[in-house]
Amino acid sequence: MRWVYGLLTADGEGRTVPFEVADRQEVFRPFYDEAAVARVNCKKQVGGSSLGNGALRWYLERYGDLLGRQIGLYDAEILLCCGGSGLIRDFVRERCLPDLRRVNDWMHASPSTGKLVVDSWHPSYRGETHRGMYEGMMTAYREYLKGRF
Numbered sequence: 001m002r003w004v005y006g007l008l009t010a011d012g013e014g015r016t017v018p019f020e021v022a023d024r025q026e027v028f029r030p031f032y033d034e035a036a037v038a039r040v041n042c043k044k045q046v047g048g049s050s051l052g053n054g055a056l057r058w059y060l061e062r063y064g065d066l067l068g069r070q071i072g073l074y075d076a077e078i079l080l081c082c083g084g085s086g087l088i089r090d091f092v093r094e095r096c097l098p099d100l101r102r103v104n105d106w107m108h109a110s111p112s113t114g115k116l117v118v119d120s121w122h123p124s125y126r127g128e129t130h131r132g133m134y135e136g137m138m139t140a141y142r143e144y145l146k147g148r149f
Contacts (some may be wrong), residue, residue, distance in 0.1 A: 001028065002022045002028050003118075003120065004032050004132075005028040005031050006039055009031075009033075010138075010142075010145065014142040023134070039061065042059055042063070042067060042105060053085055055102055056087055063085065068096055070147075077115055078115070080120060081117060081118065083120075084108075088119075089117055097113060097115060099112050105119075106137055118137065133139065
């Protein structure tokens, strides 16, 4: 995915890869397939490309202990929460990172752990262009990185 590529290839000064580069499948696909990225299915079941927030909330409650342990085991520096109108981000705050603080619309940071939670649309969301979502996320990430230095 373009987002993972952009987040994980940013340099120490917050420079990110332009969309024109990140959008090329021959660039992001091999990186995404080989990067140390954990993908967690909050539903814990296959099927369906969309899920209402009520159903997502039900799955987060039903599998909350398992999801919390799984996220803890991965011990990722960046958690990319895709979809759910903040439900997944809120779950991470409640179960894993209680000191999570809003940095901007996309970025939320835990001062005690240094972990970053990116609250994003689901990649299949079609209300915004790929360029718009990528550039919005990378701009917010640069703001976050500037505040850290």
